Structure formats: C-alpha cells, structure tokens
Amino acid sequence: MPDDVTMDKIVSLARRRGFVFPSSEIYGGLGSSYDYGHYGVLMKENVKARWLEAMVRERDDIVALDSSVILHPRVWEASGHVGGFTDPLVDCRHCKRRYRADHIDQSECGARPSKHPGETELCDLTEARQFNLMFQTRIGAVEETGLDAYLRPETAQGIFVNFKNVAQIARRKPPFGIAQVGKAFRNEITPGNFIFRTLEFEQMEMEFFVPPAEADKWYRYWIDERLRWYIRFGIREENLRVRPHEADELSHYSSGTSDIEYLFPIGWSELEGIANRGDFDLNAHTEASGTRLEWVDSGSGERFVPHVIEPAAGVNRTLLAFLVDSYTEEVVADRPRTVLRLHPEIAPVKVAVLPLIPRSDDITGRAQRLYEELRKVVVAEYDDSGQIGRRYRRQDEIGTPYALTIDEQTLEDDTVTIRDRDSLEQVRIPIAGAREVVLDRLAQEWKTPKPE
Ligand code: ATP
Numbered sequence: 001m002p003d004d005v006t007m008d009k010i011v012s013l014a015r016r017r018g019f020v021f022p023s024s025e026i027y028g029g030l031g032s033s034y035d036y037g038h039y040g041v042l043m044k045e046n047v048k049a050r051w052l053e054a055m056v057r058e059r060d061d062i063v064a065l066d067s068s069v070i071l072h073p074r075v076w077e078a079s080g081h082v083g084g085f086t087d088p089l090v091d092c093r094h095c096k097r098r099y100r101a102d103h104i105d106q107s108e109c110g111a112r113p114s115k116h117p118g119e120t121e122l123c124d125l126t127e128a129r130q131f132n133l134m135f136q137t138r139i140g141a142v143e144e145t146g147l148d149a150y151l152r153p154e155t156a157q158g159i160f161v162n163f164k165n166v167a168q169i170a171r172r173k174p175p176f177g178i179a180q181v182g183k184a185f186r187n188e189i190t191p192g193n194f195i196f197r198t199l200e201f202e203q204m205e206m207e208f209f210v211p212p213a214e215a216d217k218w219y220r221y222w223i224d225e226r227l228r229w230y231i232r233f234g235i236r237e238e239n240l241r242v243r244p245h246e247a248d249e250l251s252h253y254s255s256g257t258s259d260i261e262y263l264f265p266i267g268w269s270e271l272e273g274i275a276n277r278g279d280f281d282l283n284a285h286t287e288a289s290g291t292r293l294e295w296v297d298s299g300s301g302e303r304f305v306p307h308v309i310e311p312a313a314g315v316n317r318t319l320l321a322f323l324v325d326s327y328t329e330e331v332v333a334d335r336p337r338t339v340l341r342l343h344p345e346i347a348p349v350k351v352a353v354l355p356l357i358p359r360s361d362d363i364t365g366r367a368q369r370l371y372e373e374l375r376k377v378v379v380a381e382y383d384d385s386g387q388i389g390r391r392y393r394r395q396d397e398i399g400t401p402y403a404l405t406i407d408e409q410t411l412e413d414d415t416v417t418i419r420d421r422d423s424l425e426q427v428r429i430p431i432a433g434a435r436e437v438v439l440d441r442l443a444q445e446w447k448t449p450k451p452e
Helices: 007-016 038-057 073-078 101-106 156-160 163-169 212-232 280-289 315-326 361-375 388-398 408-413 431-443
Strands: 020-022 034-036 062-064 086-091 098-100 129-132 136-139 147-150 176-185 200-210 240-244 256-264 267-278 307-314 327-332 335-340 351-355 380-382 402-406 415-420 426-430
Touching (some): 007 315, 007 327, 038 176, 038 200, 038 212, 038 315, 073 147, 073 280, 086 101, 156 176, 156 200, 156 307, 200 212, 212 307, 256 315, 267 280, 307 315, 315 327, 351 388, 361 402, 361 431, 402 431, 408 415, 415 431, 426 431
Antiparallel strands (some): 020 034, 136 147, 176 200, 240 256, 256 267, 402 415
C-alpha cells in the first residue's frame, strides 16, 4: 500500500469502534466468520444502497430481484456447481494442515510459518483433491424422506431461474438486466485475511441479458461502468486495476472474465469479477428443466437465447476496500489522529452533534433539539461524553464527515460550529440553518484529499 495501511490496523480499528467483531468470540471464535456491529451494519447498508441506486434506480434497463437462499437442488446440478464448484486441496501429513493447491505460494507452512508448504524437509503434501465448496443441508423433518439441498454459493442462479418470470411480467427486451443483493455461502478452506474471504458473505450481482452479437460490447461497457463506481465513491484510481483472466483461469461457463482488483494490504486481489457467461446458464437450465429460457418477440415471433454479462461484487470485500483506502494516520498540532476519509455517502454516520459543556442544560437542550432535527433526515449521532477532543477523535475514527458543536456562544448569538473531518476547518453558522448547511455539504461532490 502506498500509505502503509496494514490489515492489523484495519482489524484493530474495526473492532475498537464496533464495525466488525470476530464471530462467536466467547466460544473462541469461528475461523472465517465475522459479525458486524453498529457502524459496520450502517456502512454495509450504504454500500448496498449505492450499488442498487447505480444499478436499478438510476437506470431504466435493470430490475431488482430477491430470490431464495435455498433453491431446488437441481438448479445446482444444472449450473455445474455440484460437479464443478470445487477447489483443489492438498493436506500435509506432517502438520495436518490443509491448503488450497493454487494458493500454496501465499500460504504459511504449519510447522515453519516463514516458509511455504512443501518447502521444508518435514512437509509431506498429498496430491491435490477436489473439494466442493457448497454447504449442504436437508429439507424436511424426517431424515429418510428429506431432500438434500444447498445454501446458495452465489446469487446469480436465482436470477437465471427467474429469467422467464421477469422477461414476461416486466415485459423486458434484451438488453436488460436483473440485479440482486443477498447472502451467499461457501465452505472456504483458506482462512485468514479478515473479511476478505469468509464462509458467508453478501454478493451484489447483476445479470445483463443481451443479443448475442452485442455481448462483447456490453462486457467492455460493464467493466468500465463498475470501475467508475468505485472511483465515484472515493477509491483512489491508482489502487484499482482490471485484470483479464488467462485462458486457463476461465470458469467452465465463461468466454471472457476480468477482475477488478484492489491493492489490499495482502496485495492486488479480486474485488469484483465481470464475466461474459455467453448462453451457458440459460441453455443449461432449459435443458435440465424443460422450460425454454429464451426471449421471444410477441410481434415478430423472433426468438433467441440472450448472452449474459455478469458484474459480481462482494459487499464485504467492498467495505474492506473502503476501510483500507480511507484509513489515514496523521499528526495534527503535534497529536496523532486516525481518520477514515470515507465518501460521505459511504460513511456510517453523517453528522455528530456535540454539546461542548455537557453540564449545562441550556447547551445540551439546544444540542438535543438540533440532533432530533437532523436525525429525521440523516444518520446523526449525539455525544456528550468526555472531552471534546476525544469526541472529535471518535468521530474521525468512524469517518463522520461533519460535527456540530454547541457552546456558550450559541446561547448568545444562536450560532454553532461546523467542523469538517477532512480539512479540520471550523466555521460558525446560524443554528437555524444548520440542517440545510449539513445537507448541502453532504450533497456536494467529494474527492478524497488523500494524495494520489
Ligand atoms: P475468489 O477467487 O477470491 O475466491 P471468486 O472468483 O470465486 O473469488 P466470484 O464467484 O466471482 O468470486 O464471486 C463474486 C464476488 O463475490 C467476488 O469478487 C468477491 O467480492 C465476493 N466473494 C466471493 N467469495 C467470497 C468469500 N468467500 N468471502 C467474501 N467475498 C467473497
């Protein structure tokens, strides 16, 4: 990272400020599982809302969907997941640890963490075996008559199996898309790296159905569009890159895939994949279900199986990228300050209201009234505990763009101080117009003040 942000610093801030906790911590934690606290929830909601706005609200050609986590088991046979959604694993007979064969060069040897598995004399690795990543479960109370099922490992298949419903009922003609945000589950065996890779996570996936001849054009369009989305919400351009997959990396369904990668503290890693899935999925479900998934023009009778372009992003990885990119340590007036320079539309809290002298009922009364006015329109926080400097630091660490301070002068001239998280500029404004000033500033275009 250009500005020396380590994963440890992010994990520590996320925990200290209640963004993310290790899951089931009182039982010793569960590898690759995390729980989101108050600010983590608010921030995750912002990530999803910005994605849905860009995908659905700001466009005329994409509609929303919320499909089930547990689908008919045949969906996963037809999609190729039962047979092929696997990772190659190797076991070490000596240290009894398990590694992903394709991640050996990023893994630590169980006995000598400074080496990679296979590099010490004691390492005794098995041949690679394929391990299916889907979590299995059973539908039905009676074990013998129950039906084996899976927790979805991606949200995309729920979209494909609803293609006909949406195409008919929403009367859509390709090119059109279906967008979905929801949980997905994968029995990942590579632990670590915080919320980058977890057993359950949320995906933001959109399947864009296009006339076959236009597939390449839309594939390129969506790579550009998605890259722009990250930049629009404050990720620095130099920390993003597009990496086209090599032919031997491509999934069974894909005729072209590019990853948008972010320079995480663990190195360049996938943030989102954009795949040209061709007609693989619609054909596979047509064959397996007997229902023709194609587009038919009711007027001319023209019919074709659309090709599909899929931008597939992860909510949790995106949140991690926002945390990493915004994390800043600096010294202000000889004192260290940690601040999340988050885009105001991503920041969990937009404004804090701080009474300077908490013992004064006049001051807290004015502050409370202002807070109540503000929280009707934005996520606001009221904080009257501790010294003002500590309260500012707390808001800086959760990335709150503005703080309004009410003090003795407020009682004299009805003004408050507005403090800008990024510039640290403080100016007095009339309390009567404070709400409008905050809304106005939040709506302004924002670019990170962090150096490129
Ligand atoms: P990776 O190669 O990192 O395992 P993938 O190529 O299998 O990812 P996709 O199937 O393309 O991932 O899923 C789309 C997006 O979902 C990813 O870009 C990522 O943001 C997110 N994602 C996938 N697996 C996980 C996971 N285990 N934990 C968190 N996010 C995930």
